[in-house]
Amino acid sequence: MFVFKRVLFSTVAIAAFGIFIACSSVWYWARAPIHMTLPLNVTIQPRSGLRSIAFQLRCSGVPIERHLFVLMARILGMSLQLKPGHYVFSTEVTPYDLLQKLAKGNVRQCLVTIIEGWTFRRMRDEINTHPALRHDSVMLSDSQLMRKIMANISPTDQHKTSTQNALHMLSMKGVPVQKPEGLFFPDTYLFEENTSDLDIYRRSYHLMHLRIQREWEGRSPGLPYLGPYDALKMASIIEKETGRAKDKPLVASVFINRLRLSMPLQTDSTVIYGLGTLYTGQLCKKDLQTDTPYNTYIRGGLPPTPISLPGNASLKAALHGASSEALYFVSRGDGSTHFSNNLVDHNKAVDKYIRGR
Incomplete structure (x- = not known):
């Protein structure tokens, strides 16, 4: 009985030591940077399992050891937390960083x-x-x-x-x-x-x-x-x-x-909109007399x-x-606007800022 206990204890100790060495090796690997020459765009498909995700990473050019990536995710209890989407991984990312990003769903953001x-x-x-x-x-x-x-x-x-x-x-x-x-x-x-x-x-x-x-x-x-x-x-x-x-x-x-x-x-912008493709880039008298639903000179x-x-x-x-009480305005040509309360003052402003250019 005593011999059996000693053998059992030794077996458990060896197994525990082996697990410790394995975990230490995985942790060392997880913290070592993955050297890539360029940032990589990676797409993880929806409903992908852990092994499939590791495979997709590898196929996209991320140089990871697939079995170690799977083992790391399982040891950390994150194998069911990884999210699909479009990711960008930097050139100095570690396997652990990569796993964290996939778990948080830090997908690539685009803008319009x-x-x-x-x-x-x-x-x-x-x-x-x-x-x-x-x-x-x-x-x-x-x-x-x-x-x-x-x-x-x-x-x-x-x-x-x-x-x-x-x-x-x-x-x-x-x-x-x-x-x-x-x-x-x-x-x-x-x-x-x-x-x-x-x-x-x-x-x-x-x-x-x-x-x-x-x-x-x-x-x-x-x-x-x-x-x-x-x-x-x-x-x-x-x-x-x-x-x-x-x-x-x-x-x-x-x-x-x-x-x-x-x-x-009487605003030019509505006339231009109403002309559509007929607008040539410069309004003329004929344009102002063309009747469209948007001609606010006529309607x-x-x-x-x-x-x-x-x-x-x-x-x-x-x-x-x-x-x-302003009823008129004209551009000064510098981005600002001159406002007038009556037509006489407005015509003076037009002479100064438009005809006087």
Whole structure:
């Protein structure tokens, strides 16, 4: 019996020592940098098991010992924590760092930037050609795309009041689905590689409506708008008229004053939008006399839709315009704007800043 116990103890001790040596070897290996000449892009497929992940890493060019990677993950209890996605691994990453990154899901982040003042057509072109997006909407018309986006909105949301959700006021109060100009917020959007482009549209759409909702609820009293969609039209015009944030509230006041007096807006930016591909790069007298729904020299009131994607400053200006008596403005040519209360002063400003250049 005594001999048996000694043999058993020796066997257990040897096994424990062997496990200690094995764990020490794995730990030493786990902390040693993996030398790669360039950062590697690696895609881990969904529903991949631990051995499959090790195989995918190796096939992607990461020089790891697959069996040691599997053993390390099991020793650390992380074999079921590894997440799929698109990763970028630096040239000096260790196997342990690599495992931690896979467990945390620190996937590669891509971005797409939508610029303030772009048209919806320009936004679609940018998204359609972005190499990191999955292009699920390329073959959709604008109206089909809008239906895809609206299908993601729950019936409960669609019955909220205007003060609760200006998003659905815009969607349900006469907004032409086939002409979704202005309904998307220009911003930089982060996403994982191979994300559907529909996700970017939904996020941009939702963000615009959160912004317009916030500004609409706190708007200045007495504005000549029938609803938030009119405010969005105004913001889109302001966006095209000036890029200078401090001038936007005064530009807004000019257009608001004109609406109150039933004066035509007479803004070149709407005329250019209405001309579309007929615009040659310089407005002439014939262009100003061409009747389109967007010619605010000929037609009164606001245009039928927004003409651009307005940013935050333009939204604020449209709903919190400066208090002024100005009815005219002209660019000084240096990025700033000169404002006039009457036509005589405006003509003098035009002579100085336009004809005098």
